[in-house]
Amino acid sequence: ERFIKTAWTDEGEIMGVRAKEGVFGDAPVEGVQFHPESFLTKQGPQMLANFLGVK
Template sequence: LKITAATDDGEVMGVQHWTYPVYGVQFHPESILTPDGKRMLENFIISER
């Protein structure tokens, strides 16, 4: 995987596969600092059923 995003201190925040269109990001919607984080998780769970 190729690192596509990182914090100033080097913590990996985003990656992508070298060949395939596969991407990943570090995101915690359950965090108290994310407005509507609980709703985002609920929507994701409902959409994946």
Template structure:
């Protein structure tokens, strides 16, 4: 029997609607097991709690951006800003972000790059912390595994 201690909802193609069980898994495990969503996983978190996923202002495939943050959640203790690699054409629409999700990171043009749930240990990042061009990716993952608040 599987007994995961953490769940990472991974990147992938298309939208949360085509992401298999991602949205359902987030809805089922939120509050039971810590969850980190990366790119499509981040969008799936937004949709799972009632946000709308829309086309980004600019397509970002293999491009880097400065990421600004509140020094909380998976971003605790990281330089502000830092550089991260982005591979996406969709984002969580800011106007439909549900009250239960808090923005934790953003770009210079105000696209949402990080969210966390107000109550549950659920965190999302729109960019790719695993990319070699993303600064401090290992530190973000360490923060998540150590119980980011």
């Protein structure tokens, strides 16, 4: 496998992945399931802050 699962729902649906080292050269590559309307939810801003590493 070229990717590591980094986030998932309680139902097991994959919501985030990270490319294993060397898959895309030296650049780290992350991917997340994102829908702009999630910012309309109570947890939307916290989700983005978590991804960006903002406390």
